[in-house]
Amino acid sequence: MSSDSSPTITDIFTCSLCGFCCHGETTVSLDEHDQERMVQALGLSREEVEQKYWRITGSVVQMQIRDGHCIFYDKNTGCTVHEGRPWRCRQWPLHPSMLADENNYTTITESCPGFNKEISYEEFCRVFRALIDRGDVDKFSR
Numbered sequence: 500m501s502s503d504s505s506p507t508i509t510d511i512f513t514c515s516l517c518g519f520c521c522h523g524e525t526t527v528s529l530d531e532h533d534q535e536r537m538v539q540a541l542g543l544s545r546e547e548v549e550q551k552y553w554r555i556t557g558s559v560v561q562m563q564i565r566d567g568h569c570i571f572y573d574k575n576t577g578c579t580v581h582e583g584r585p586w587r588c589r590q591w592p593l594h595p596s597m598l599a600d601e602n603n604y605t606t607i608t609e610s611c612p613g614f615n616k617e618i619s620y621e622e623f624c625r626v627f628r629a630l631i632d633r634g635d636v637d638k639f640s641r
């Protein structure tokens with residue numbers, strides 16, 4: 500654990516790249532802002548991104564699935580569109596709702612093996628709040 504004045508993300512979380520959160524037969528949906536950010540991050544035209552990476556069903560835009568996981572997931576490096584990932588991905592697993600309710604903390608930490616299980620819920624909240632106040636969380640999330 501780092502000193503009280505300078506907690507770091509690794510005090511509470513280190514992604515194991517297990518891929519659990521990027522697997523499944525569907526992905527999170529992308530809102531307009533997500534779509535623009537992803538197009539920019541990939542450096543392609545919107546049409547190319549739509550064709551290569553998205554699954555569009557009516558007004559719902561999701562990422563395509565390959566081998567049971569998001570097309571951007573790589574088992575060695577994790578998310579390959581990290582800078583352009585959707586906001587719902589950015590909030591996982593360090594979701595602010597964990598601060599409001601310990602049940603949310605329990606549910607999320609049971610799904611994600613990256614959490615430091617050696618510290619108490621209270622200590623987790625203290626560090627997480629400090630990281631949010633410092634604007635550090637999004638830089639380090641999955």
Ligand code: SF4
Binds near residue numbers: 514613641
């Ligand atoms: S964020 Fe958690 S569930 Fe997702 S790959 Fe990392 S350790 Fe696994």
Ligand code: SF4
Binds near residue numbers: 520562570578579580
């Ligand atoms: S965009 Fe990245 S973080 Fe989100 S599901 Fe796909 S691989 Fe995972």
